[in-house]
Amino acid sequence: MGGLQQGFILTRRHFERQGKTYLEFWLSTAQGPYKMTTDAQQSVFFVAQTDTQTVQDLLNHHGIVVQIESLSLRTFEHAPVSAVYFASIAHFYRARDIIKDAHIALYEYDIRLSERFLMERFVYGSAAFTGRIVNHKQPVKYQQLTHAKLKPTDYTPQLALLSLDIECSLEGELYSIGLSSEEFKKVIMIGDKQGDEDWIEWVADEASLLTQTVASIGDFDPDIIIGWNIVNFDFRVLVTRANLHNIKLNLGRDQSDVVFRDGRNDSNQAFISIAGRLVIDGIDSLKTATYQFDNFTLEHVAMSLFGEGKDSDDVDNRVAAITHDFHHNKIKLAKYNLQDCVLVERIFEHTKLIDYLVFRSQITGLELDRMGGSVAAFINLYLPKLHRAGYVSPNRPHDGGLASPGGYVMDSRPGLYNNVLVLDFKSLYPSIIRTFKIDPMGLIEGLADPDKAIPGFRGAAFSRDKHFLPDIIASLWQQRDQAKKNLDSARSQAIKIIMNSFYGVLGSGGCPFYDTRLASSITLRGHEIMQTTAGWIEALGYKVIYGDTDSTFVWLENIQTAQQAKQIGLDLQKLINQRWQHKLKHELQLECFLEIEFETLFSTFLMPTIRGSEMGSKKRYAGIKCKENGESELVFKGLETVRSDWTPMAKSFQTTLYQMVFDKQDVSAFLKDTIDSIRQGRNDEALVYRKRLRQRLDQYTKNVPPHVKAARLADENNQRLGKPLRYQHKGWIHYVITIDGPQPAEYVTSPLDYEHYIEKQIKPIAEGILPFINLSFEQMTSKQMGLF
Incomplete structure (x- = not known):
């Protein structure tokens, strides 16, 4: 047996051999990659002990061999359970379906074997391991172990990344493939050699391009392949073209082929598995880390993060240019191809995405390429503790669960104010869970002895000492405070997202621990x-x-200076925290983890009304925020300037108008100039709407909004001109409103309807703030309107 070593889990899978099931893990270690196989493992689910004989007879009738053991574990209804073990995973899946069809309750039947194996050992991300070394007859780039055993450890990996990007025709015919890392830059290009660039590798045809790409990736041997829409586009094309040429994309570290499949419910979602390597998409990763952009094109994200990108995201023109360069200027195309690879690298480096995903994995056990996964993360953390306390997990509600009340939103008092404080409760929902001991098992235990329990809502009662979630939160909270102290933004962000996900998980019908009493x-x-x-x-x-x-x-109301206002904010912070500590200690005998912070001072603040009403708005405001360095910042929340479906003209107008009002400047001339400028056609390029098509184009039947009409017009023109259809399967559309209705930005044939933009874009923004300074849009513009 080899000695105990450490590594980070890259990929995991199960496989069956001679009726037994084994687990295979690939790990990244300081000594290089390791492939390890466990001893045979048994799959398991649980049934109530009262159903044991029925289950045994049913499975015997179908010729399925099982081992059933009575356990001391109970359901949340306090019924004792038996474990049903399977040596064959195929038998496990077949038995699961047979028993469910017989309407017998199963518990924990939807947990993957590899996840159960790791979570029950408290192995999250990193693992210490040992096993029997396999000596290979031929040289390989990895170590192999059998009889592998894993246990928890702290290990931070140094992962090798390779950025990949393809260039191809609209029909998917490959032209070139770019590969880039810190120490490795290459573009593999079809064609005869041109120039002296040693980073371009020339190949004869598409089949050679594919085989050489496989060889190059194998030579570099990355842990992770990154890209932009890399699974759903780049690898989809690669797999399709490889199948066409009957070429195996044996990119696995053990020379195994890639496994590519489409999602069950969404044809736009695809999944890829490569033994010993991960494929991680930049777009999905940024969304998982809660980054937000108006759009997620590579150029826009790169430009937003570090001011570098390409000028256009016009797909038609870009693909036409790529095709032209492939036939007439291949070196230019190669540089373009490589630039895309490098931009993706820089985005990953700038945002520390891999650090974030590694920390998330080490905290929750989620695979690095698993996007979302809040419920899975919760199960990984909670279920092993629950088992040791004597319970099995309940099942997800069949009906998806009842909706729980949302967060508190107060009716606002509209107005234009000076000196408004914002006091924020720090991580309110996690601190409530921690303070009031809100916990799935704690609810079951609390209801068993409600007189000694902490009262909740909707009939809930929570045990004061039998719970896990409050302690999980406390541990995460401590880790986050340490991460902040160490200026470790990636770890801090990962922990924040995980902590804040717990409320959503408990209120989600997709979670087995869902109970409306918990979320409420x-x-x-x-x-x-x-x-x-x-x-x-x-x-x-x-x-x-x-x-x-x-x-x-x-x-x-009566405070004049920012210094006075800030002191009141600090005083309120101290007073409120003391009051909550005193109240909870004396009324419920609880230690208080609620903490309010004086977060912001707005020197000027607008709380608007609901459009067309005198009632105050919700989740919409603007103001001048006083920053700690003495500077000020104009902040918008929920208003037009932060919404992607308003025109650039509207956003620019709102920013300038609000700044002028807050600075107490006369806005009359600005308003007149804006309207004049629109009517005279001086701002046409800023009057373009951009909106997402959230369904396929043919699914819009009853209501056909303007952007859908524009998209249909665009594709009618594309079809007439022999161009590919762009808008049939979701996506974004740029369009304008003309005197003949909405038209796509690429096919505008009528004059713009300037009165539409004044009435629907300029006027609502102006009316949102002018009444608070006793001005009327109608009165200010009536004379001007009369001139036209």
């Missing part, structure tokens, strides 16, 4: 906390003008 005891407790806090503030003589989930907006 979080959100309704949040309502109570926010309302009580607002009451305390108003009793001190200040006015609360708005509250939203965890934020309270306080108007300091």
